[in-house]
Amino acid sequence: MTTVEDRPLPAPEAELEYAAALERDAVQLRRIVDLLQRVDVDDPLLLDVAEELDALSEHLENPVETVTETIRNPGWRHDPVSGVENAIAPPIILESQPDGSVTAGVEFGLPYQGPNSFVHGGISAMVMDHVLSAATTPKDGPIFTAQLTVRYHRPLPLFVPLTVVARLKEREGRKIWATGEIVVDGKIAVSAEGLFIQPRPKAAR
Numbered sequence: 199m200t201t202v203e204d205r206p207l208p209a210p211e212a213e214l215e216y217a218a219a220l221e222r223d224a225v226q227l228r229r230i231v232d233l234l235q236r237v238d239v240d241d242p243l244l245l246d247v248a249e250e251l252d253a254l255s256e257h258l259e260n261p262v263e264t265v266t267e268t269i270r271n272p273g274w275r276h277d278p279v280s281g282v283e284n285a286i287a288p289p290i291i292l293e294s295q296p297d298g299s300v301t302a303g304v305e306f307g308l309p310y311q312g313p314n315s316f317v318h319g320g321i322s323a324m325v326m327d328h329v330l331s332a333a334t335t336p337k338d339g340p341i342f343t344a345q346l347t348v349r350y351h352r353p354l355p356l357f358v359p360l361t362v363v364a365r366l367k368e369r370e371g372r373k374i375w376a377t378g379e380i381v382v383d384g385k386i387a388v389s390a391e392g393l394f395i396q397p398r399p400k401a402a403r
């Protein structure tokens with residue numbers, strides 16, 4: 199059996215081409231997920247869709263990407279919030295600001311709905327976790343969320359541009375606190391505070 203390690207790595211230019219293709223694939227898959235939320239339930243086209251998607255899955259199944267390969271690829275292209283290669287990511291594109299804060303613009307559609315016409319609270323929490331951690335992530339290694347407190351001030355509407363902001367609050371050894379908000383029409387809809395911890399070096403565990 200050929201393992202991932204045995205397979206030759208693509209040349210750098212081919213790798214770029216594949217990455218771009220994967221990004222385009224994720225865009226189309228995201229579009230399908232969105233359309234499936236909106237299509238008429240009595241549309242006869244729906245009868246063929248599962249078969250067509252099944253054929254597509256069969257096509258992709260061989261060779262399937264293994265866990266090892268997933269870890270080898272850059273995580274930030276795969277993650278569920280800003281991963282451009284991940285169809286479940288909105289995706290949210292983060293920007294680092296000169297003052298050290300991180301901002302992002304996003305607009306959620308129906309796949310992210312919780313209460314009718316509003317964003318699911320778990321999605322808001324996931325976004326806050328991600329953007330807060332981006333504001334704290336030290337350059338010298340990974341960081342883990344230890345605590346996340348989210349306050350929902352007002353419902354977050356779907357189909358409206360939202361702004362996410364996060365900033366580092368305090369650092370004490372391996373512990374880093376950050377705060378942030380999701381803002382709609384200039385008003386804070388969600389605020390959050392997180393404690394992030396740099397894990398101990400392996401030898402010290």
Ligand SMILES: CCCCCCCCCC(=O)SCCNC(=O)CCNC(=O)[C@H](O)C(C)(C)COP(=O)(O)OP(=O)(O)OC[C@H]1O[C@@H](n2cnc3c(N)ncnc32)[C@H](O)[C@@H]1OP(=O)(O)O
Pocket residue numbers: 274277292327328331332335341342343344345373393395396397398
């Ligand atoms: C652009 C890309 C941006 C990045 C995107 C990725 C974002 C993804 C963020 C995540 O989703 S991370 C996944 C969810 N989180 C986890 O799975 C974490 C699971 N927990 C752990 O792995 C460990 O518990 C943890 C690394 C958080 C801490 O383990 P340690 O062994 O390093 O902690 P240790 O016992 O040495 O304690 C160190 C200090 O932290 C404190 N501490 C540890 N865990 C805590 C906790 N959960 N809450 C509060 N304080 C905590 C602990 O009391 C102590 O305080 P003091 O130094 O003051 O004594």
